[in-house]
Amino acid sequence: MITTIPKSINVTTIPLSGKILIEASAGTGKTFSLTILYIRLLLGITNHVKYKKGLLIKEILVVTFTEHTRAELEIRIKTYIKIFKTACIKKYSNNYVLSKLLSKITDFPKTIDILSKAENSIHELSIYTIHGFCYKILKLNKFNSELMLQNKILKHTYPLYLKISIKFWKYYFAFLSLDITSILLEYFNNPKTLLKEILPLLNKTQLISKLTKTKRKNIVQEYYILIKKIKLFKQKWANYSHLIHSEIIKTNVNKRIYTKSNLKRWINNITAWATQKQTKNFFIPSELKYFRYSFIIKKTTSEKILDDKFFKFIDTFLDSKFSLKEIFIIDASLEIKAMFMQEKIKNRYFEYDDLITFCWNMVNKNNFNISQTILKKYPVALIDEFQDTNNKQYNIFKKIYKKENLLILISDPKQAIYSFSGADITSYLQAKSNIKNQYFLDTNWRSSPKIINSINLLFSRLKNPFLTKNITFYPVKSSRINKTTKFEVNGKNQPALRFLLNKNKNISINEYKEWISITTAKYISYWISSGIKGNATITISNKVRTVNFSDIAIIVRNNLEAKTIQLELTKLNIQSLYLTSKNNIFQSKEILEILWILQAILNPNIERLLKRAMSTNIMSKNTKEIISIPNNHSYWIKLSQEFNQYLIFWNNYGILYVIQQLIINYNISNNNNLLHNFSPNIKNILYIGELLEEKSITIKNKFLLINWLKKNITQDFYLTKPKYIKPNYEKNNYIKIVSIHKSKGLEYPITIIPFATITFNKTVSTVEKICFNLNNTKIKKQKTLKIEKHKFSEDIRLLYVALTRSIIHCSIGISLAQTITQKKKIQKEKSKFKINVLRYIIQSGKNHISTKKLYTELSILKKNKNIEIISEIPNIIKKNFQIPTLNTNSQSLMHYQVSRKFNYNYNFTSYSQLKKNIKPSTMYSTLNTKKLFELNVKKKHCFENKILTPHTFPSGKIYGTLLHKILKNISFHKSINSNWLLKKLSEYNLDKRWCLILKNWMYSILYKNLDKNYNLRLSKLDSKNYIKELKFLLPIKKKLTALKLNNIFQTHQCSSLENKLCFHPIQGILSGSIDLVFLWKTKYFLVDYKSNWIGNSNQSYSQQNIKKIIKKHHYNFQLQLYSLVLHRYLKQHIKNYSFYNHFGGTYILFIRSINEIPSQNGIFYSIPNIEIIKKLEQIF
Template sequence: MSRAAGPFDVARSPFPPGISLIEASAGTGKTFNIAMSVVRLLLEQDAAGQPIVSGLGGILVVTFTNAATEELVTRVRRMLQLAHEVWSGALYAKSNSEIEILRELANGREPWAATRAQEALRALDALAVFTIHGFCKRVLDEFALESGAPFSMELLDDPTPLIEEAMFDWWRRTFYIDPALAAWAVHRQWSPLSFVQDYAMWRRWPDAVLDPMIRLSEARSVLTTVAKRMLDVWSPDSLRGTAAAVKWNKGAVLATEDGLASLDALIQEARAGSLAAMQGLAGALNIDALQAKANKVGKQNRATADGIADWPIAVAATALAAAIQQLVLAVRADCLQDVDDRVRTLKRERSLMGFDDLLGQLHAVLAAQGSEGLLARAIRQQFQAALIDEFQDTDSHQFHVFRIAFAGQPLFLIGDPKQAIYAFRGADVRAYLEAARQASHRYSLEFNFRSTPPMVQAVNALFSRSTAPFVEPEIAFHPATARNFDPNPKGVAGSHGLHWLFVPPDTRNGNSVPTPIGQARTLLFRACASRIASYIKQEVPPGRIAVLVRKGFEGVEMVQVLAEAGVRSVVSGLGDVMQSLEMAELQRVLEAIAVPRDPSRVRAALATTLWGATHEDLVRLASPEGEREWEEILTEVASLRELWATQGTLQLLERLFESRAVVSRYLTYTDGDRRLTNLRHAQELLHGAAEQDALSIEGTLRWLDAARREPAETRGVRELRLESDDDAVQIVTVHRSKGLEYDLVFCPTLWGVRRVEPDAPVLVHEQGRVVYDHGSPRLAERTAQAERERLAEDCRLVYVALTRARFRTYVAWGPIGNAPNGSEQSALSWLLFDGAAAPDRDGPAAVADQLRAAPDAWQGMLRSLVDAHPSLMALDMVDTWQPIAPVAAAPQAPPLTGHARQLPSVPSLRERFSTFSIASFTSLTAGVYESLRAEMSEQVARDRDAQPDATPVTTVTNDPHDFRTFPAGAVPGTVLHAIFEHAHFDGSPAAWQEIADRELLVLGFDEDEHELRTASTVRMMQRLLQAPLPGLGFALAAVPASRTRREWQFLLPLASADHVMTRQALAAVFAQHGGAHGAAYADQLRRLSFNRLHGYLTGFVDLLFEHEGRWYVVDWKSNQLGADNGAYKSSALQTVMDDHHYTLQYHLYLVAAHRFLAQRVPDYDYDTHIGGAAYAFLRGFADASVDGTGWFVHRPPAALIRALSAALGA
């Protein structure tokens, strides 16, 4: 049992055998004490007067990172040099705290002490300072016989490729032999890489227990039995009679004949073995689902609804739902266990060992042999004492390794549980707490040498408010005592240490509600930038100011706001170029180039500084007027992909940097030298990796993603240091700020919260073990525990953030965001409202409920805290957009059309069409929209003159319930395309809602409108996918995903250089083969603006699918044609098709499909295999009461398609 903690005195505290735990709070001189302890250990003697360590090489020091090992080696060397000078008499007349400690350590033994110090300096190369993995490798290498470690093992830097290989092996073995299971995996949108994420989470902590552990074969067998029972009790007639007794709510599947028919169709698919159909049946007919759709108003209705629980079909469906869920869990459990076993086998067969394997093997050997085993005794013979730094960031395996290896010898564990913030890397603060319980001596470092008294006392006041400030009762807060009495630097007025920035509730609509997260973040970033600019004007060095953020993207936004203020800033990656802003932007641009038709990726690329689009550019591209320009950009991105594929990464980046005028643009920024240096370094790394491993485009992106995810301490890719970085405001994540200090610190987003997702797998501590729960009956209980652990780490994160400053910290708080991620769930709220004192056991929920109920009370509570400590704290309101007076004129980005920033940087259409080109439908129809708009304006003017009292055209009101009011423009249109691209037509509305909910986030609706827009979008999808295509007799819901190709790209060779394609040739084809309509449309084709084309015609078909042996092309159109349902009838849509040249578009698509199928389908025949083209005008499916609107379907005659193909050339 450990003793109570007492103050640690490096000169006087006992250095006994056994475990000594030293709690080193922030700023208390931990590194100094470790270095001085190394010197003291050299002088420690046993009862017989013999040194307890053989020399410097007999002392082991373990720390967290390679950078920390370098710092400790330097500090120990300097301390030994100082000790030798003191003990040899060279500094006899001098005195300071270090010298006095060294004199006390010698205590009359100066000559002998000087000799020991001199010997240590001569043997400095023997100083054993390692990371944990470095120590494990050293032991396994030097004591291979004692440890039983295999010889000639290759160290694996990154296990990810091995894990992916094992995952794909499992995927093939599991799904290739079971077509029904494979089809279900596709239906659920599973992929091998999605399971890799589950595996990484499970293996984060050693020995994590997998729960539940269900055998796949057993779950499959149970499902078969339960499904048979479901099919046996199915009787449409009986169910129809039973359901008739129930009063159903709108939308109930049993309320209509169509619903019963759809269920019967699912039954037939289920009889054929479809797991997706079984899932659909279970979801629709289980007891809870049916009772939720039953009307329960009135006693009779309630009784009838309650009786559903006794229906045989409902009982069977409920059992089927449970069996399907068990199968989901069994698949995941089988995957994780199988992949883990396979990874171990691959490592053994290939003589590979990862960093975690080093620790795992050493732990296994020591645990098996015990403290008196060969290996432990060999370690103690070489190292007679050990000091383990940053012990709060270890895990149970590491603690047990040191406990066994150094049993009976001095073992110092130095750390601070209040700063344990690296759980995502596998660190486990409970290892520290276990060590605290086992330690024979416990000490603490009480004096803060970093921060001034107001700063230290303000932090003391905040954390002393709560009875359990770190949630875990075993982690206590002890007020620190300041030992930094430096006066405030020039420009820092006032005595307070903690300066609150309060965001009050949003009252614009007459109600007091939390301020939206995005709005609050913008307000706070500007508030911080304004104050930073003011400090710099008062001659505070920018390099001594830091902005701490929770997430990297926040740092990017902060850089931009500071740039507006003329303040140079640098996003600190602790010297790691992989984490630089430039590498992040380059990755975003490359991901867009790799998939040029993914609108979300391209938009993300355009928004980067690297691409250089301005805000005005993005707004224009999101408007209807920007549709043609948007298509031009997509074409340009596609051409860059072609360059990448044919000439490689280096040539692509050179072209990209040249076309975007990167050098000239970047040099206009205050930190342009840093940006360009990072960018060129990133280019070298990407080119080197691609060349060395002959990587494809996808391989290069995988390498980059893996390299950026890899821990910096194992990656070794250093950022090229520039002297100018020291003169910039430092922007750093709270995690990376640990161990650093600044004069002034700004924390604009500590109120942020990322709660544990409900129903998602969780890793939690439970009765001395770690459990990975991916769906057990206790998942809800463990999710609550995971949320509590999340809050505890967030409290520790706040402590780290608030202890970085020497003089002052600005921290923001207030009612921000809505549940479940509102600031009422934040660590700051827990601290300010003392969640531990809540009367119930769920303190976090009590705090959240209290704050949510009274958003106006937040300010009063914070004001009372500040008023209680007027000399330590101050409070400012941040409720308005604050103008920023810039330090210097911020560089203005050139306009999009400027010489250096043209977007896109491609030749003009006239130049392009006069030479060999890759053309698109958009380029063929360039100029149509301008002339169409002019014609329409003239017609409207004539109509007004002729009919001044005419009834105005019906307009669309802004009702979010009505899908016809969905925003118009290029960006909303591409969002809708993305939804249909990812949706399974035969899936469930719940799956569609999940996709729509995710994709609509791009449009930035507020929370309420987002929910309504998502619902109206899903309703539109249901009507569209379930509506029979006119003249075809089937709906898209009948088309499985396996029979579709989304965003199908084609590349058609056009006529050769001596036989070009012209608009007259196109018109002639339609006039000759298109009947009366074709002749009329030919006149419109002759008015197109292009003259002659040769080269290639490219395009992307939204959907190509096959149904019953025939192929169809589909295009989604989001055109806003008005509120009149008649505008979306097929007869009216013909005019729209012609005016926008969609008619030409679908004919070109069918030519592409015609040529494609002719090469791949045996005995291909157009009339047999081509079903036609279908254009879905999405707003035509908004009204459920109107049938037959929204679809335009046509199948041109074979003669027209063959003639058009011939006119295009081959």
């Protein structure tokens, strides 16, 4: 470790050799400095002989961590090469740094020639993101290059993680009792909330690797251990409760707290809990804290309680951790990550971070040639945003650039805020400790002197403001060019920092949020209005202009804070845009209304669909008009004609034209008022039209197009490819709202941080504790304190980033009150870091939660002329900018009274839904854990005492699905994997003894002779000659009725239906899948597996019996539909196709009866009726 005091840097003279670390505070010209260093290397302006000749543009490697920064660096380097070339031609520059660099030039013609060549070869710039660099390096190695080509990049890991989380959730809960399940559901109510919590851990492969080596607890065993503890305590309390009152009274305890009524109530509540017959969960009465030994001692003047053993026992009991959350998170993280890795291997996926791992493995294998190849290609490297590195990334460069090889690292550890994406501040600090040449940039070129001095004052009042030894705050100087920078309103110079103070000591969080949002909105309204009148101005670089929307940015932590502030801005007619938001168009309110309208256009004579379309806010009909549709014949005819006309437009001009006509006909304006939440947004509607028009090129069938649209609406957001809504405003007519993380690197003349007093007080999550413990295994004492310190330090860095975005003015919300969330936190845990970080900084590092202390410190800050404390909104703002009231008369609200809760009734059906006469369900179904558990409990032991055979295998839809899964996944030629089969049995909570039975059963099916004449067995099929689960979609050409189908089958007695089909008329799409389609000899066959339980023996599956079942369940109708699908498929794929020559027939296999006994029981073979197929072709 090297102890180094960083020096102030001059980028034109700094020696360029070995490893160099440059720390650049916010606004100090980090990118500009990197560009100057780049030009020096290009021209050979360096003391090192190795680089005296200068480097080619392709030899200077620049690496950063985001695509946005990479693009910005590329533009800046191109620009400054051109600017410096012009300066060399003129031999003059008004830029102070460039003029210093000019003084280093001895041969101007040569320099101009080098810069001209650099401009001409600018396309060879070697600027990469860390992932782009690793990919480039891997391609240098032939083996790795081939490896990458064989794999597919997994751009978005979330969908796969979510899919696996749902699967994990299902099988994990299947083994648990309802009591444990209930406890776990209190932590996470579905797989999605679980994944949200553990995703940061899943993304840290090194930590997962460490976690696999730790000893895991069994969640069931831990549950019973904790329940036993609670039962033991209850027993002791029951034995001791009659003495507690007298023991407390004997002490000099505070009688205002321990009144007779309080004691009686507390003891009764606890005793009632302790005497409960059953203990199933970890509930502990809150009143028990009053009987802790430590609590009583604080509230009494006595040195000792007469009999303190039991009260100390209460202390020990309450200090125990009654939770299964950490065990569950660890189990989930390890299992989901393992399943994720299996999916990656199976599908040949690789992630972007895998590129770093591959690259490190390649470089780390002491392969001198590879390092030398990289070094020869890139003799120097400049790493930007180095504080966002991690150990593996740094080690790659450390391995390549050894000794005197130039490696320049540019960073600001005070802005290290991306731990959630894998950045590790600890890795940075370790790297820093091994670098001798350390510098820092000491001049802020961005902000006004007042802003700079104010931030210097805030952070310089603490010796170690960032709580980390090697993250030092160096006060920065201001640039002379910003001396005249100012913000004036009505001739009054505005302060650099304005604290908007709420003095209400008892205000709740929600009340504070409302107050600060209103205050912020009024100030913005005042500034913008004054700017329009010419009374609010900004002066930058001696240029004066009026304040407008684009000058103001509101900095928040998350989407919820953004929405809170947007609501108040909207009330004052101020448009705003949350820049961090990526709203999926498929989740917009307009998309569902467009779907309903298009469904009505395709079915203009269906009253239900027409009414629903008219109820949309796009068509804007009120309730009275909609209700009157059936009774007003002329109005009904008019609407039907209108919708028929839209269908004609759709056929002739396309779907976008239809949507444009709707906008014209219904006079939809460009409305984006948050208060009128149902007002359609014209730009969203047009964007939807564009998407549908584009999709209609590949999906020509209108019903299939509607189905595609509905699928994207109803599916989970992360399971579809998102289409993000484009911003709805012109560049300069809205207030920017941006998250702290997205604001990093950006600057705004005026900023507001409204929620600073509540944003930075998040408690440490269970996952954060796990991550910290894995990273700090050597720490044994005060772990909780160190975890909190680690989290608190990151929150201070977030505050620093937020404060340093401003050029001229920053308003910050703050409250004297201790918020509700903070109060609860203090009661639960003894923490050194129990206050909000804004308070911590203001109070000079004092962590006392004291209103008086905060007010005193604010008063001290107020003495600085650059800082203002405002606790009352000025009268001028109150007087001139009142919030407009909404017009709420009944007439104007008439069309809003229609309920927004409609079911999706688009007709997308299947054979099974038709025969059951049920409405199809298209909504994304979430897993009902409780139902799953109850089902498993019922089934778990019911076959324990029976002989295990295919006939005694559990029946029902769920177990039928299992059998179909097995048949789908097993190979027809290889042995069945017992481990895989055991896993499937465990997922369905079935006894492992079924494994051997199922294997033999499946072999019987595969080797069964289906046709003795042809010696047809599934095991003999070539893998190229069969398809499992052939999925199909059949668009319904015209309205399909049960009568129409019944008549088709009635005319052909051999295929008549015993029970008539009965279902509502439908129009749309029929979907399904055929279990097996195969080619044998020269003909094609289809197979449908049935797991129906008919009886206890093979005789129950005689031809006579199975024919009855086939008629009863309409399986003959199903076979005809499947035959239609196969017939159509073969017509498209076989030249000179003939039904009689190529269609071999259909099989229904009742698999429970199929075994080694030489019998045809359970096997139903038939050749479909070609006449019925032809008639069905007219429908589908």
